[in-house]
Amino acid sequence: MSTTAPWWRSAVIYQVYIRSFADGNGDGVGDIAGLRSRLPYLKSLGVDALWINPWYKSPMADGGYDVADFREIDPLFGTVAEAEQLIEEAHGHGLRVIPDIVPNHTSDQHAWFRAALAARPGSPERERYVFRPGRGPDGTQPPNNWVSVFGGPAWTRLPDGDWYLHLFAPEQPDLNWQHPEVREEFESILRFWFSRGVDGFRIDVAHGLIKDPALPDLPPGPHARHPHWDRDEVHDIFRTWRRLAAEFDGDRAFVAEAWTDTPERLAAYVREDGLHTAFNFDFLMASWDSKDLRTVIDDSLTLLSTVDAPATWVLSNHDVMRHASRYGRKKVTRWSPTEPYRPEGVLDPALGTRRARAAALLMLALPGGAYVYQGEELGLPEVEDLPESVLQDPIWERSGHTDRGRDGCRVPLPWSGRSAPYGFSPDNASAAPWLPQPADWSERTAQAQTGDKASMLELYRTALNLRRDHPALGDSTLTWLDSPEGVLVFSRTPGFTCVVNLSGEPYPLPEHTSVLVSSGPVQDGLLAPDHAAWLAR
Numbered sequence: 001m002s003t004t005a006p007w008w009r010s011a012v013i014y015q016v017y018i019r020s021f022a023d024g025n026g027d028g029v030g031d032i033a034g035l036r037s038r039l040p041y042l043k044s045l046g047v048d049a050l051w052i053n054p055w056y057k058s059p060m061a062d063g064g065y066d067v068a069d070f071r072e073i074d075p076l077f078g079t080v081a082e083a084e085q086l087i088e089e090a091h092g093h094g095l096r097v098i099p100d101i102v103p104n105h106t107s108d109q110h111a112w113f114r115a116a117l118a119a120r121p122g123s124p125e126r127e128r129y130v131f132r133p134g135r136g137p138d139g140t141q142p143p144n145n146w147v148s149v150f151g152g153p154a155w156t157r158l159p160d161g162d163w164y165l166h167l168f169a170p171e172q173p174d175l176n177w178q179h180p181e182v183r184e185e186f187e188s189i190l191r192f193w194f195s196r197g198v199d200g201f202r203i204d205v206a207h208g209l210i211k212d213p214a215l216p217d218l219p220p221g222p223h224a225r226h227p228h229w230d231r232d233e234v235h236d237i238f239r240t241w242r243r244l245a246a247e248f249d250g251d252r253a254f255v256a257e258a259w260t261d262t263p264e265r266l267a268a269y270v271r272e273d274g275l276h277t278a279f280n281f282d283f284l285m286a287s288w289d290s291k292d293l294r295t296v297i298d299d300s301l302t303l304l305s306t307v308d309a310p311a312t313w314v315l316s317n318h319d320v321m322r323h324a325s326r327y328g329r330k331k332v333t334r335w336s337p338t339e340p341y342r343p344e345g346v347l348d349p350a351l352g353t354r355r356a357r358a359a360a361l362l363m364l365a366l367p368g369g370a371y372v373y374q375g376e377e378l379g380l381p382e383v384e385d386l387p388e389s390v391l392q393d394p395i396w397e398r399s400g401h402t403d404r405g406r407d408g409c410r411v412p413l414p415w416s417g418r419s420a421p422y423g424f425s426p427d428n429a430s431a432a433p434w435l436p437q438p439a440d441w442s443e444r445t446a447q448a449q450t451g452d453k454a455s456m457l458e459l460y461r462t463a464l465n466l467r468r469d470h471p472a473l474g475d476s477t478l479t480w481l482d483s484p485e486g487v488l489v490f491s492r493t494p495g496f497t498c499v500v501n502l503s504g505e506p507y508p509l510p511e512h513t514s515v516l517v518s519s520g521p522v523q524d525g526l527l528a529p530d531h532a533a534w535l536a537r
């Protein structure tokens, strides 16, 4: 890896879904104290940075994505002083820290929204959000036909007759980014955390901040310009943010959560004067198919290189079905973000694990940076059978119980021991983990896998640590080598080849001096189906 390029061009960033990472105080919910105690684990895993899901004061209507105060840490997770200690200790371990910022909406308990509710329709307090009168003779119809991402209309009516917009839950009113105070407030929040040492931010729903001021109905069929997603004017906001980040020392960086229709539209977020990086969800959405994956890889690299931005690969996060389970079906369907992922066919856990191991080696060998979602290094599957009574994701209620939502990928991590809470909470805990852990996770704990050469954890450790030291890995380019259908082979300079066998036949490894790491045993120079290997040339 080049030592002169900024860290974010090559970084492997570990996603800490803080509610489910490690519980320090025994209340059944993960927290900063738990995270601090596990920093040595993250250091030895070999990642470069941590992205921490929202930890701010929140009524938790959407797991913390409904923020009541961006300058306070929720008491469930700790205090600002503990956050400062965490940042300092992480830095001591060589780990950077990137919190999540949620600029599209606040909680309905935020001081601004409470003031808006207390004020009259048409008052300045309401202008920081998106309030409108309803349609129809009595204003009983919503102002337009927009729908919430979580199901149902995107508008809620107040007793005084005014409606307010929420692209997500009603507890998450959308801010009005045409309002200068909204812009100033977020710049001030960024400074607040930058001056406390954070290394950057993950920007939630970066593609949603600007709405067409006319708030037109969403027309049926395909539309050239969407009235609220991915509008060109969002880039003005991020140009200002980039300049703001540059005022601080030490390469502070942003990563955008931006869902766009095409890779071209995504590239616009990471132009030189825009954000540093953006998640590449096309890779996550691809099926387990060599052609599909190669197309996604090529398109992403080609388009990002036109704006000189690095790619950031991701296989799982807190919003989607874990990839060990997505890949654990014979037929892996291409995922579309407008639909919940519906797996087809019976789960074959061994198949899912095999492919997840191969996918990890593929992802970590690609040019650019990568994200590891907590628990993928333990090979955790989606928990598909959570009882309905424990489901907490607002999607479950908002969809009228037709979509179980995202709780299955958010189950608290198993650290040690033979039974729940598997070391997630301390021995004297006063409460059970906020979501129940499966009874058969004792072999999946970090403790059980440590030192077991065949485990997912040791595969991640080996690959991540190799990646840190290998001069060919991280940022730069790849060259595809000739290979039969179903097999991906690429080389990187100097002296590195990655082979992924997605065909049904064993594949003879190309010329090499040694196998650096493989996702399974290589016998007689043959790589078995659904396996991958890194080779030295």
Ligand code: GLC
Pocket (backbone or CB within 6 Å): 062, 065, 066, 102, 168, 204, 205, 257, 318, 319
């Ligand atoms: C993003 C987050 C998701 C959250 C939503 C609303 O998509 O990743 O978890 O529910 O934004 O803030």
